[in-house]
Amino acid sequence: MASVTISNVGKSFGTMSVLHNINIDIENHEFVVLVGPSGCGKSTLLRMIAGLETVSSGEVRIGERVVNNLPARERDIAMVFQNYALYPHMTSYENMSFSLRLRKRPQAEIDQKVRDAASTLNLLPFLDRSPRQLSGGQRQRVAMGRALVRDAQVFLYDEPLSNLDAKLRVVMRTEIKALHQRLKTTSIYVTHDQIEAMTMADRIVVMNGGRIEQIGSPLDLYDRPANLFVAGFLGSPSMNFLKGQMRRSDRQAFVETEGGMWLPVSPDAAAREGQPVICGIRPEHIAISGDGGVPATVEVVEPTGPNIEVFISLAGQSASAVISERRTFRPGEEIALHWLPEHASVFDPETGQRL
Amino acid sequence: MLKKSLLFWLILSPLVVVILFPFGVMFVTAFRPREELFTYPPTWTFSEFRWANFAEMWVKTNFGRALLNSLYVSVLSTVLAMILSIPAAYALSRYRFPGKRAYRTFLLMTQMMSPIVLVLGLFRMMVTLGLVNTLNSLVLTYAAFNMAFTIWMLQSYFSTIPRDLEEAAWIDGAGHLTSLLRVFLPLAVPAMAVTAIFGFINSWNEFVLALTMIRSSDGFTLPVQIYSQVAGRYQIEWHHVMAATMLATLPVAIVFSWLQRFLIRGMALGAVK
Numbered sequence: 001m002a003s004v005t006i007s008n009v010g011k012s013f014g015t016m017s018v019l020h021n022i023n024i025d026i027e028n029h030e031f032v033v034l035v036g037p038s039g040c041g042k043s044t045l046l047r048m049i050a051g052l053e054t055v056s057s058g059e060v061r062i063g064e065r066v067v068n069n070l071p072a073r074e075r076d077i078a079m080v081f082q083n084y085a086l087y088p089h090m091t092s093y094e095n096m097s098f099s100l101r102l103r104k105r106p107q108a109e110i111d112q113k114v115r116d117a118a119s120t121l122n123l124l125p126f127l128d129r130s131p132r133q134l135s136g137g138q139r140q141r142v143a144m145g146r147a148l149v150r151d152a153q154v155f156l157y158d159e160p161l162s163n164l165d166a167k168l169r170v171v172m173r174t175e176i177k178a179l180h181q182r183l184k185t186t187s188i189y190v191t192h193d194q195i196e197a198m199t200m201a202d203r204i205v206v207m208n209g210g211r212i213e214q215i216g217s218p219l220d221l222y223d224r225p226a227n228l229f230v231a232g233f234l235g236s237p238s239m240n241f242l243k244g245q246m247r248r249s250d251r252q253a254f255v256e257t258e259g260g261m262w263l264p265v266s267p268d269a270a271a272r273e274g275q276p277v278i279c280g281i282r283p284e285h286i287a288i289s290g291d292g293g294v295p296a297t298v299e300v301v302e303p304t305g306p307n308i309e310v311f312i313s314l315a316g317q318s319a320s321a322v323i324s325e326r327r328t329f330r331p332g333e334e335i336a337l338h339w340l341p342e343h344a345s346v347f348d349p350e351t352g353q354r355l
Numbered sequence: 356m357l358k359k360s361l362l363f364w365l366i367l368s369p370l371v372v373v374i375l376f377p378f379g380v381m382f383v384t385a386f387r388p389r390e391e392l393f394t395y396p397p398t399w400t401f402s403e404f405r406w407a408n409f410a411e412m413w414v415k416t417n418f419g420r421a422l423l424n425s426l427y428v429s430v431l432s433t434v435l436a437m438i439l440s441i442p443a444a445y446a447l448s449r450y451r452f453p454g455k456r457a458y459r460t461f462l463l464m465t466q467m468m469s470p471i472v473l474v475l476g477l478f479r480m481m482v483t484l485g486l487v488n489t490l491n492s493l494v495l496t497y498a499a500f501n502m503a504f505t506i507w508m509l510q511s512y513f514s515t516i517p518r519d520l521e522e523a524a525w526i527d528g529a530g531h532l533t534s535l536l537r538v539f540l541p542l543a544v545p546a547m548a549v550t551a552i553f554g555f556i557n558s559w560n561e562f563v564l565a566l567t568m569i570r571s572s573d574g575f576t577l578p579v580q581i582y583s584q585v586a587g588r589y590q591i592e593w594h595h596v597m598a599a600t601m602l603a604t605l606p607v608a609i610v611f612s613w614l615q616r617f618l619i620r621g622m623a624l625g626a627v628k
Contacts, residue, residue: 052522072525079526085519089541099527
């Protein structure tokens with residue numbers, strides 16, 4: 001197992017530059033998730049670490065070795081592909097043992113390792129089947145098994161769960177995480193699904209437009225997003241953004257909306273009096289009561305089971321709140337909203353940065 | 356369901372008749388005794404299966420020699436075309452290089468040209484190479500003519516084999532050659548088999564170039580040999596001609612039916628997703 005260091009890495013295809021100056025230090029044993037919308041460059045970055053794409057500038061290091069010019073087969077990494085990429089003309093056993101056979105390991109060792117991996121992944125009954133005789137979830141496990149038998153320095157995952165149905169995805173998510181807790185192999189995981197990122201990662205790297213927006217632990221990113229993009233990308237339903245101007249009185253801070261509503265925000269926000277800002281508040285941080293808070297109107301109510309999601313109109317801007325108590329709301333009902341000022345972030349509408 | 360398919364067969368039947376008629380005539384004529392060749396009105400029946408027709412024909416038309424010539428030319432030209440086409444098709448489907456589009460268009464355009472347009476030029480080229488009247492001249496020209504088609508065909512199949520599979524092999528520790536031999540080519544077997552069949556049949560049936568390049572009857576391939584039994588003869592032994600034609604079509608039919616199992620084997624299924 002090894003650390004992975006990515007310093008000042010850039011990638012361009014011809015004149016088009018898709019990754020700009022990427023810096024990530026991934027520690028030994030760490031599980032890092034690269035997350036972002038499609039086209040943000042996360043898969044390209046993973047493929048550069050794997051050796052499937054060339055590095056245009058900067059340096060990729062696995063352990064102490066600079067691997068920029070090392071072919072994939074010499075990097076000692078294992079990778080799980082989005083579409084599994086199982087060899088269709090080989091059985092599960094042959095698929096999993098392929099790398100060991102290439103390295104001419106003794107048959108007894110190959111057998112031992114494949115059976116160990118297969119029993120970990122509950123694949124023992126399927127070792128003689130070819131990929132087309134397996135279900136999606138089983139194929140996914142064989143792809144994992146192929147990585148597992150390797151004892152590789154680093155595991156790379158390229159959206160491994162995106163072809164599974166919703167239920168199986170949740171199961172496999174937990175299994176991959178449990179597996180990592182046991183094996184502690186340094187892992188880099190690419191996904192566009194923010195829930196996967198939040199649930200699995202030790203650290204999340206949020207990417208957008210070929211740049212890193214923020215790196216941090218899941219809850220850090222969730223609670224203190226560095227900018228509007230991260231704030232909006234993580235969390236479902238996503239954060240409410242309300243436009244207004246900064247107002248301060250005593251030790252308190254507010255954002256005054258166009259309709260003259262005063263929204264309490266954290267007094268630590270580094271914004272001048274009167275500066276145009278965006279107030280960001282997560283739906284689950286909003287509490288609803290009959291009176292005494294910020295007035296709003298109920299528009300649509302969506303019960304999800306554990307929670308009720310209430311879509312509201314607040315001073316002409318739309319927002320949503322998620323509450324867990326059982327209450328009935330009528331569309332058009334006047335309600336009052338409360339939240340703790342420290343839960344409301346303030347962003348600069350020009351730069352998108354947190355203030 | 357049954358009614359529907361009966362109806363379809365009924366609609367198709369004129370076509371079936373047109374296709375099968377020459378084969379029927381060939382079959383009947385090949386087995387007839389010589390005296391019954393020109394009975395009037397023509398009939399489909401004959402008094403005996405005259406197997407001796409084949410034996411006589413074999414000796415009289417020097418059939419064995421022509422068969423060997425045809426086999427030599429068809430097998431070698433197919434092998435040569437495949438050996439050269441596989442890397443070319445792989446490069447076309449996997450790599451980006453300048454002039455790729457132009458090259459593909461060029462391949463397609465050569466398919467639209469009839470060999471007869473080029474026959475004079477090719478003949479002069481073979482004269483220069485000193486290959487006229489040798490079977491190798493046919494091996495070279497057939498391979499060349501087939502290659503445009505085989506590259507095109509292989510290329511479109513190769514492109515359907517997911518690149519991920521090779522990448523997975525590289526990560527598993529395989530070099531380019533190993534991944535090619537152990538992952539890529541086994542998956543391309545169906546396409547290579549089909550392409551080879553087409554190449555073989557093309558070479559087997561080719562007539563114009565064989566007639567041009569080969570001057571002495573020792574080197575005749577089957578189509579030319581059979582033609583020589585008909586053209587410019589005072590008396591044509593039709594039962595021999597038809598027996599020869601039947602023997603010439605049989606190997607192709609056998610090869611085709613043996614290899615067609617590769618056509619239906621969708622090996623790439625289950626590779627991804």
